[in-house]
Amino acid sequence: DLHPPVISLALLPGSGVFMAVLVQMTITGKSFIGGNMEIALAANLTASSVLGQDGAGTPRFSSRNCHITLVSVKTNLPSSMLPKVMSKFLDSTLQKVLPGLLCPAVDAVLNLVNAKFTTLTSEIPLGTAGTLQYALLNPPVTNETFIELDLKTILHQKEGKEADLPTDQPSLGSLPPKRDAATQLILSANFLSAELSVLQASFNLNISNNMVLGLPPLLTTMLGALIPEISRVLPPSQPVVIEMQEAKAPVVTITREKSFVQLFSTAEFWVSPSDSAPESLFVLDVHSNLEAQFAVAEEKLRLSLALQSVSRMALASSSLGMFDELPLKGVLADILHEAYVPSINRVLRGGIPLPDLLGITCQRVNI
Incomplete structure (x- = not known):
């Protein structure tokens, strides 16, 4: 009959867990x-156990040693019936038997x-845009009060192509102090930019008349x-369609005060006469600047964007010849604010x- 164990854990700096x-327990039988x-x-x-990693970049515990020390042995037999020789025999027998009985339980727990x-x-699927995978970049580091896992992220687009991520790691010297009984997760701006690059094909949008109030x-x-x-x-009153696409990967910038996303888009204007094919x-x-707000829900980081400004607008090509595009800037900013950015947020x-x-x-997440 095993009683509920009393378990104490401690981190072993540079190693793993103690x-x-x-x-x-109570053992019963015939006397x-x-x-x-x-x-x-x-x-x-x-x-004690060592925390390392396997070939797939997964953290893994392996047991190093296991020792059993008897604290007390009591029986219901009268002391006169259990001479000292028998007591020593019982102690030595238990010392031999208990490690084989209890130490495998440590391995079983570590395997779980x-x-x-x-x-x-x-x-992890990212909708229909691709997949995300985490793995250890370096072996885990164990300190006296916490375990540090240095993760790499592997992003694949839906065609199977891996998204490029900078190999240099950002400096972690200015992190806030580690709080007790809390997990601290650091995501780099480079990772968030790569994540948006995988999703950017889903940002494409055709905006037509009466589409958005x-x-x-x-x-x-x-x-x-x-x-x-x-x-x-062009004749008046012909419907126009604006085709929005991302020409380059978005760039995320994080500061102490605010976070921003830069979008590098193309806006192609089409006329759609009722009696002929659309014409570009x-x-x-x-180029637009958007403020990013972050929240965590259901173990996911949620982003929400709000248009701050259109930093650049230039004519890339035209079937009408060259013209001054600057008068379109205000209208285009309204279109981005009312139609394009809400579509990206969805x-x-x-x-x-x-x-x-x-x-x-x-x-109780703090960002």
Whole structure:
């Protein structure tokens, strides 16, 4: 009959985990003098384990040593029936038997923990855009009060191509102090940029007239009022479609005060006459700055973007000849604010999955 153990754990700097377990059990059986015999014993089990990594980049515990020390042995036999020679024989027998009985339990517990570690390196789908996978970049580092895991991220686009991530690691010298009983997770701006690059194909959007309330009418009449060259070559009141695409990977910048995302887009304007095929009018290069807000929910990092400014707008090509595109800037900013950025935020609602480490859930999160 095993009693619930009393377990103490301590981190071994540069190694792994030290475990001390007070084991209490009662052994019953037939007595050599007749009747039932009961032996109650208490033993200290001490074991240490090394935390390393396997070939797949998964954390893994392996036991180093296991020792059993008897604390007490009591029986229900009268002391006169248990001479000292018999007591020593009982103690020595238990010292030989208990390690083979209890030490395998340490390996079994470590194997259960190792099985839970495998979820860390599982591929996680990012909707239909691709997959994300975490793995150890370097072996774990154990300190007196915490374990540090240096993770790498592997991002694949839906075609299977791996997204490029800078190999140089950002400096971690200015991190906030580690708090007791808390997990601190650091995500680099480079990783967030790569994550958005995998999702950027999902940002593409065709914006047409009456698609979003609050937008100016997307008609050749509106364009002609801003660009005289258009009114001279196109009939009024023809519907216009704006095709938004990302030309380059987004860039995330993180500061102490705010975080920003830079988008490098193209806005291609099409006219869609009812009696003929759509015709491309011109293409604008558009660089925009957006403020990023972060939140954590359901073990995912959620991003929400808000347009701050259109930092650059330039005519890239035109079937109408050269013209001054500057009058379009205000209208385009309204279109980005009312239609394009909300569409991107809907894509980002899926969130970025955080590392699944032993099933730890994110509660009372500070970002």
